[in-house]
Amino acid sequence: MGDPHAVIAGYWSAVAARDWDGLAAVVAPDVRYEVPQTRERVRGRDAFVRFTRDGFPGDWRIEISSVVGEGRMGASRIIFTGESGPEEGLCFFTLDGDGLIATIADYWPEPYEPPAGRGHLVERY
């Protein structure tokens, strides 16, 4: 349980498989989940599993793009494809001393227009 990469990969495998017991097994009893963009927060393992199970209605699937772990920290990128199409999700994690996920910061960056004045410095794709 000490390898943050494996723990985070296991977290996403559990979510992707809707394996709620497996998800509960990799998060700390006092896990804290936050969405900094909406200022939503969920505290505690049971509430977090319930949120993940019930907070994303409709059909969806997840693909893991990348996972990186170091010490008690980690990050991931996923593609969440729900009824409104694919969205990229970015998470930053910390682990506790037992190797369980203690905090999750979950980000959903949306498209925006490029800032004015730097078009000569970039290309578009």
Added chain:
Amino acid sequence: MGDPHAVIAGYWSAVAARDWDGLAAVVAPDVRYEVPQTRERVRGRDAFVRFTRDGFPGDWRIEISSVVGEGRMGASRIIFTGESGPEEGLCFFTLDGDGLIATIADYWPEPYEPPAGRGHLVERY
């Protein structure tokens, strides 16, 4: 140069200090920088340093929130404070075989309204 955490921390130290030679020293000659939200792209060390130097006019400062590195991958969170206030920036990196930064995906998540239907599963902060 092989430690991705140190390379990414050095990248941000150089940007924060406007040390453009130091920034050039940690990115690969063929570095590829992308902003997935705007679909902006910059290719090559010189163009990337020029973009970083000239693409953010006005006064600004950077604080590094967290860096995580593993193998040839890494991620960071920073607070960029410019003339319109603080913004959180998230980056995902890959390194090449020489330990230089090969790709940068730069995200700027903005606040949004919480999705309907899950208010009973979360608190707000």
